[in-house]
Amino acid sequence: MRLALLLATLLLSGCAARDQLPDFSVTAQQDLPATHFDAVIHGRDGTRLSATVFQPALKAGEQAPVIVHTHGWGGWRVTRPNGFYGTQMMSGRAAVKAWQAGYWVISYDQRGWGGSEGDIEMMDPDYEVQDALAVIDWAAANLPRLSMDGPNDPKVGMLGESYGGAVQLLASATDPRIDAIVPIATWYDLSEALAPDSHLKIGWTSVLLSLGLSTGYDLGKFVQAPYLKSADGRMREPVRDELKAHSLTSYCARGQRPQADALLIQGMRDTLFPLNQGLAIRDCLQQGARDVRLLGMQGGHILPPPMQRWSGLPPFNNEAVLNCDGRAINLYQSIISWYEDKLRGRTGVAASIPDFCVSLDLDQGVDLQQLPANQRIELPATAIRPFSSGLLQPARFIPLQQVQTSSALVGVPRVHLENAEGMPTLFAALVVQRADGSSAVLSEQVTPLNGQASTELAAVSAQLQAGDTLGLRISGFSGQYLFNGSWQLSSSTLQGSVEWPQLLPLQPQLARH
Numbered sequence: 001m002r003l004a005l006l007l008a009t010l011l012l013s014g015c016a017a018r019d020q021l022p023d024f025s026v027t028a029q030q031d032l033p034a035t036h037f038d039a040v041i042h043g044r045d046g047t048r049l050s051a052t053v054f055q056p057a058l059k060a061g062e063q064a065p066v067i068v069h070t071h072g073w074g075g076w077r078v079t080r081p082n083g084f085y086g087t088q089m090m091s092g093r094a095a096v097k098a099w100q101a102g103y104w105v106i107s108y109d110q111r112g113w114g115g116s117e118g119d120i121e122m123m124d125p126d127y128e129v130q131d132a133l134a135v136i137d138w139a140a141a142n143l144p145r146l147s148m149d150g151p152n153d154p155k156v157g158m159l160g161e162s163y164g165g166a167v168q169l170l171a172s173a174t175d176p177r178i179d180a181i182v183p184i185a186t187w188y189d190l191s192e193a194l195a196p197d198s199h200l201k202i203g204w205t206s207v208l209l210s211l212g213l214s215t216g217y218d219l220g221k222f223v224q225a226p227y228l229k230s231a232d233g234r235m236r237e238p239v240r241d242e243l244k245a246h247s248l249t250s251y252c253a254r255g256q257r258p259q260a261d262a263l264l265i266q267g268m269r270d271t272l273f274p275l276n277q278g279l280a281i282r283d284c285l286q287q288g289a290r291d292v293r294l295l296g297m298q299g300g301h302i303l304p305p306p307m308q309r310w311s312g313l314p315p316f317n318n319e320a321v322l323n324c325d326g327r328a329i330n331l332y333q334s335i336i337s338w339y340e341d342k343l344r345g346r347t348g349v350a351a352s353i354p355d356f357c358v359s360l361d362l363d364q365g366v367d368l369q370q371l372p373a374n375q376r377i378e379l380p381a382t383a384i385r386p387f388s389s390g391l392l393q394p395a396r397f398i399p400l401q402q403v404q405t406s407s408a409l410v411g412v413p414r415v416h417l418e419n420a421e422g423m424p425t426l427f428a429a430l431v432v433q434r435a436d437g438s439s440a441v442l443s444e445q446v447t448p449l450n451g452q453a454s455t456e457l458a459a460v461s462a463q464l465q466a467g468d469t470l471g472l473r474i475s476g477f478s479g480q481y482l483f484n485g486s487w488q489l490s491s492s493t494l495q496g497s498v499e500w501p502q503l504l505p506l507q508p509q510l511a512r513h
Contacts (some may be wrong), residue, residue: 009156015057016115017050023036024144026205032058032145034099035462041108043131048137050053050115051108051135052079053143062146062174065155065179065343068132069107070164072206072316077107077113077465090318091161091184094335098159101336103343104143106362108135109397122190123166123246125174132158132171137179147343153177155343156454158260161185162301166247169281172258173251180342181258182335184265185300185316187273188280191243193270195235199425199448202233202379202482203303204272233483250279257288263338263350264292266332267300267318268359268443268461271308271480275459276412279371282356291342293350293509296365297322297331297463304503308444311362324357325367357398357411360463366504371411374499377413379472382494386424386476386486395475396437397431400498403468409442411501413457415472420453424486427478430460430500435467446478464503472498 011219017038034057056064069091071077078086078095085107087093092107099105106452111118113132121127139196140152147155157180165186172178187193194201214297244250251257262285266278275296285292301320302308311317322329334353360364377400384396413430417423426449433439445458464470474494477485 018053024142029060031060036099038079039106041135041139042335043111045128045130047111047118047127047131049108049131049135050077051106052077052106054078054081054095054107056102056104057100058102058145058332060209063145064102064104065147065157065339066136066143067098067159067339068135068139069094069105070110070160070167071107071113071307072160072162072164075112075164076109078105079107079142084340087160088294088314088316089503090117090331091159091164091182094182095333097160097332097336098157098339101339103157103339104134104146105138105296106139107511110163114216115126123163123170125170125246126204128167128168133168133175136175149177149179155179155257155383157343159184159337159448166190168260169248170246170251170311172260172262173256173448175249176259180262180263180339182263183281185267185270185273185318186277187247187283188277188284189244189245189249190454191235192249193277194243195240196448197228197450197452198235198482199402199450199481200230200233200235200485201272201480203307203480205231206303207224207303211469214288214504216336230428242335252284258285258290259288261291261338261342262293262337263353264294266294266296266300267319268313268459269298269302269308269443270300271303271444271446271458272301274443275461276446277458279412279459293338293353294356295322295331295334295354297327297392298359298362302482318397319359321361322357324354324359324365325364326485327367329353329357358461360410360461361409365461366408366410368410372501374411374414375499375502376497376499379494379496380415382474383491384426384474384476384493384494386426386488395473396469396472397433398459399433399469399471401470403464403466403470403503405466406411406505406506407464408461408506409464409470409501409503410461412449412459413500415455415457415496415498416450416496417449417453417455420449420451420496423449423486423492423494424453424476425484426451426486426494427475428455428457429473431459432462433466433469433471441473447480447486448478448481463506470500
């Protein structure tokens, strides 16, 4: 019942916009009141896009930059300050705060969603990316008192999570007018994020398709043959090729990097787009000599219980505060500070934002310049019976290191197999076994192993205590990859090694938490 009410509320808030553009012809020397109105913006191919424009309170003669807000998959624009997206979703709340801080904000429905026309093209450079640039064109042509860098070139920031984060990266790689972006929990390579080594995350694809269907949108592309055939758990090559071509990885491979300064926010418990995706985005942007900061919060895309632990936070499961070496960093204030520095020229305001900080849990985190170096530990020869492991019997836990003192673990593990060829599909997770006998999968991340000599696992973070034991958990089945379990009856023997980050001693104030 709650889900039905929630979807009904969402659907009602995603209606098509009517053009309500005020008469700005006499506003140059007058105060502008804070208000909001609907507008219809035409994409470069003529597609009608529904938008809501938030007009800031401006004194006579005062100008302001513009923030373009984009929504996530299954969502739509912020239609009013106290609506669902503006109060419950991370980017929506940040968009409202930017408007209250004196910025123009345009929140628009991406094509195929909400009240906008067109078909969902999954970040096609000729469609969704061009739509974002058309919104900037419209702002330059229609909004008064914009801070400008030049003709048809307003000072522009972008903001959005997930699907709405990806369009920022591609738009910035296409158009230098965009000055500052804040992509939240988004992807670098959508094909790899959805299907590592082509193993489809059925848990997530089911949630995403159900969300799209339940809200009444036309998901035409996803009933085409290559997408339907992928429903068996193996992403087909045409799908993989298309999603990769529409991802930042392909842009970066040809040297077409985002041209805006970027504040990246990624989730450690995000099992759809883990921190690995944010690290790859950061590497691409830094090669373009941009100012890039990366904040690793705990939340993001969290599967519904019991597939993942519910945090008790709003639908996107994000926290408002990131604790970084004893310093509390409010993520919303950081976003506004980013815009103040990059769009209003208040140099130094963003100095309070770390270059790279990763949370260990909701109460603490570590300030880093880079990830700790990995250490390599031999993996003892271990027999696994894939058919029953993790299904009829508990998954196999292989202890590898005992923790000697209060420590932080942050980084990207790897598994190296000497006998990878011919191995059945297995699922690997880094696990901590506590002194009291309890155990936990670090950051709830699981990665498939499938005949690869070396496999990068999803990034993890954790606070560890003396007496904890770190190890590798291997199973033949995973709820995150439900259709990719192994049905091999005979045993297989794992041999090789595991890399994981060297442990960092925790500061005394962190160890007390």
